[in-house]
Amino acid sequence: MKRVVLYLVAAVVLITACNKEEEDKDVLVTGITLNRATLGLVLDDAEYGKATLTATIEPADATNKKFTW
Numbered sequence: 001m002k003r004v005v006l007y008l009v010a011a012v013v014l015i016t017a018c019n020k021e022e023e024d025k026d027v028l029v030t031g032i033t034l035n036r037a038t039l040g041l042v043l044d045d046a047e048y049g050k051a052t053l054t055a056t057i058e059p060a061d062a063t064n065k066k067f068t069w
Helices: 002-024
Strands: 031-034 055-058
Antiparallel strands (some): 031 055
16 A cells, blocks of 8 residues: 555656646747838828837747847
């Protein structure tokens, strides 16, 4: 009986260790998309003088989402 319990404990430890290795892997960025395909700016035009671009990192669960414009 003690041997069975020992094997079960060893199996749980092994499974936990394998799952931990999976969690530690980095999720790499596969793409960055912008909310606009084109952007026109006209000097001194209040309507078109300002614009905001929003970047979306893919996949959403990427480990490092930092980027520089």
